Amino acid sequence: MISKTTIDQVYETARVEEVIGDFVQLKKSGSNFKGLSPFTDERTPSFMVSPVKQIWKDFSSGKGGNVVAFLMEHEHFTYPEAIRYLAQKYNIEIDEIEQTSEEKEQANERESMYLVSEYAQKYFEQTLWDTEPGKAIGLTYFKERGFTDETIKKFGLGYSLDQWEAFTQSALDEGYQLDFLEKTGLTIVKEQTGGETKKFDRFKGRVMFPIHSMSGRVLGFGGRILTNDKKAAKYLNSPESDIYHKSKVLYGIYFAKQAIAKEDNCFLVEGYTDVIQMFQRGVENVVSSSGTALTPEQIRLINRLTKNITVLFDGDAAGLRASLRGIDLILEQGMNVKVCTFPEGEDPDSFSKSNTYEDLVLYLEENAKDFIQFKTSLLVKEAANDPIKRADTIRDIVNSISKIPDRIQKEVYIQECAKIMQISEEVLYNTLAQINKKEVNEASKKIKQEQQAFQVVKNDPVVEKVDVQYELERKIIEMLLLYGNQKQEFEDLVLKENEDGELVLEPEIVEAKVYEKVYLDLQEDEIELSNEQFKSIYYKLIENLNENEDFSIKTFLADLNQDMVSEVSSILMEEEQYVLHDWERREIYPKEKQLGVAQLVGETILTLRCNLIKNRIQKLQERTQDHNGDNSEILEEIVNYLQLNKLLNAKLNRVLS
Known part of the structure; x- marks a missing residue:
């Protein structure tokens, strides 16, 4: 707690x-x-x-x-x-209460899997530093790779003992359930003949690379074997689970995210050691897809931090052409992509290890090519003097350009491609048009198939009715949040009889805080908010504003449940979406609300009164239809309400029919 x-x-x-x-x-x-x-x-x-x-x-x-x-x-x-x-x-000290075995059992499944993964990371790290096999085998391996103690600790690297169930038994002894050890893939459980189960560590005898989420939670592991066992995979990853999805995770993103945003660029490499070595050398904006083919989800993860990706390939990378498919995916996301290859025999790990930070940065700057230059130089070599292969190469490049959503960018790339490939822009534009037409036709065909599969009965369009009461109550909450403690001069309306015996509304100026004015007006009219969530927020707001002279939205939100926090945020940010459209650049200047707070409060309360009167009149009219006797009293009440409604609407400058 x-x-x-x-x-x-x-x-x-x-x-x-x-x-x-x-x-x-x-x-x-x-x-x-x-x-x-x-x-x-x-x-x-x-x-x-x-x-x-x-x-x-x-x-x-x-x-x-x-x-x-x-x-x-x-x-x-x-x-x-x-x-x-x-x-x-924010380096705030917090009292952590150790969980008991009973509490661990009560934790929900997802959370239990996180807890198991976090325990495993600490266990493997401790094994690396505090056991003889860990120091002799695991630590020695990392040191040979050139990793410093600081780097090893930063990335939480570890070692899994070369024993069948050392980790599993330790976790069970600490109160973690076998079910969650199996679901995270840390323990493999096999049914034996006779109904017995055999359990053993998945990562037995491997050095361990924890894989973190963007917020730093341990999702899974990569383990590298250090023996020459040809039957065992060199690298082994955690299997897919509720918390670990390979296609949605990038190795190193937790450590790189701030550098990516700051540098406005992300280096994309292939392996764990590539990331760690580059990070240690000082290039921190680097992540890895961990040996899996690049996915749209991984690209979107980077896209939140920067629009620029530089893909780094080994000097002798096998299947380089297959890797180019990842570049097309990056282009589809509307991102800018460059490609850099290292000298033959080098990879990001070895090159970073043998060069200074300055040399590494200089090499990346000088050798990072625009994707089109890289793709052309690579494919042109393959095509050589073969006209058919050359034509296929041009089509391949134009196909990549077609993935770019931005039209100006497309045009620039077409012009560049025409120069490099020595072909007319017109031909390239025609090819691009053919590719686009084919894609449009395929998309159209798919839509028609879906429409045939789901035949919908066409009805007359129904115009969604605005819930006036809901909108007015929402507006009251907004006013209290934004201006609750502001002191304003309000024009109160007092119902009086004039010399001719007619009822009129006479203005009276009063000074009050916004929250006081709203509260007293609603109390006077015995109005209670009908929306339950708005009602709860309203009373919390009135109480908070009344008790705290220096009311703060930030502090107020801290005391609300998450549903209320979401609702309040939606109310406060409602009009911010119009900022996204940059109206002022189009010479449209919306009036700012704070220029007329008193008027806004007054009109909102008046409109709420009018709406309630209208609803009351409607109910009275319904009563006359259901009532067979004398309706004179009801009709008189209706007339009084109509007269009041007319006066209020006149004050709002509305004409009633």
Whole structure:
């Protein structure tokens, strides 16, 4: 259990823009920041972060909240985990209560798998440093690779003893369940004849590379064997599980994310040691796909941090052409891609080890080629003087260009390709048009097939009715959040009889805080918010504003449950989406609300009154239809309400028919 004082300190210290900036590339947009949604696949930014309000909103998925809500949504943390993550990030001391065996059993399945993985990482690391086999075999191997003690500890490298169930038995003794050891793939369980089960360590006798999520949680492992056993795979990865999906993970992303955002570029390599060696040499913006073919999910992970990728290939990389397919995937995501190959016999690991930081950086700068230059030089060599192969090469390059979503970029690449391949731009444009037409036809065919599969009965379009009451209650919450403690001069309307005996509304100026005005008006009219969530937020707001002279949205959000946090963030960030469209550049200047707070409050309360009167009139009219006797009293009440409604609408400058 984490103390309230610690939680308050975490909320007070954590900056939403700093935390989200570790996961998403944010760019300044007025007083806010914007970036690509980390929850959907998009090319136009719809993700907004407000440093002033300390909240975020993703307009493409509808999600939003404070800094803790982001970690819970993005990293699937529980609330305590999010607090612990922030405490660690901001060096806040936190009292961790050791979990008992019973508590471990009660943890949910996903969390149990995380706990098992984190225990395994610590166990393998301890084995590396504190046991004789670990030091003699594992540590020696890492030292031979040129890794320093600091680097080994930073990446959490370890060693799994060459014993059948050393790790498994240790984990069971600590209270971890065999079920979760098996689900994470750390332990292999086999049924024996006679109903007995045999269990043994998957990574027996291997040096261990923990694989972290973007937030630093251990998802799985890569293990390298050190013996010459030809039957065993050189590298072995954790199997797919609820927490580890190879296609969605990049090795080193946790350590590289800040450098990637800062350098606005990401180096993509093949292996674990490539990442570690380059990082140790000082090039920290480097990640690896860990020997798997590059996937769209992995590219999108990088896309949140930068639009630029430089793919690094070994000097004698086998299957280089197959690797080019990954480049097409990068282009499809609208990213800029460069390619750099190392001298023959070298790879990122060996080259980084034998060169200084300055030499490494200089080599990468001078040898990183634009993808089209690289692809042409590679394929032209293959085609040589064969016209048919040359034609296939040109078609291959144009096919890559067709993947680029940006039209200007496409045109620039076509012009460049025409120069390099010594062919007219017109021919290349025609080829591009043919490829695009084919893709459009295929997409159209697919849509028709789907339409045939799902025949929908066509009805007249139904216009969605606006829930006026809901919108007005939402507006009240927004006003209290933004202006609750502001003192304003309000024009109160007092119902009086004039000299002719007619009812009129006379204005009366009163000075009050916004929250006082809203509360007293609703109390006077005995109005209670109908939406249960709005009602809960409303009373919490009134209480908070009344007790705290220096009301802060950040502090207020810290005391709400996550559903309320999401709702409040949506309300506060609603109008920020229009900032995304940059209206002022189009010479459209929306009026800022704070220019007329008193008017906004007054009109909202008046409109709410009018809406309630309208609903009351409707119910009274329904009563007259159901009532067969004397309706004179009901009709008189209706007339009074109609007269009041007319007066209120006149004040709002509305004409009633």
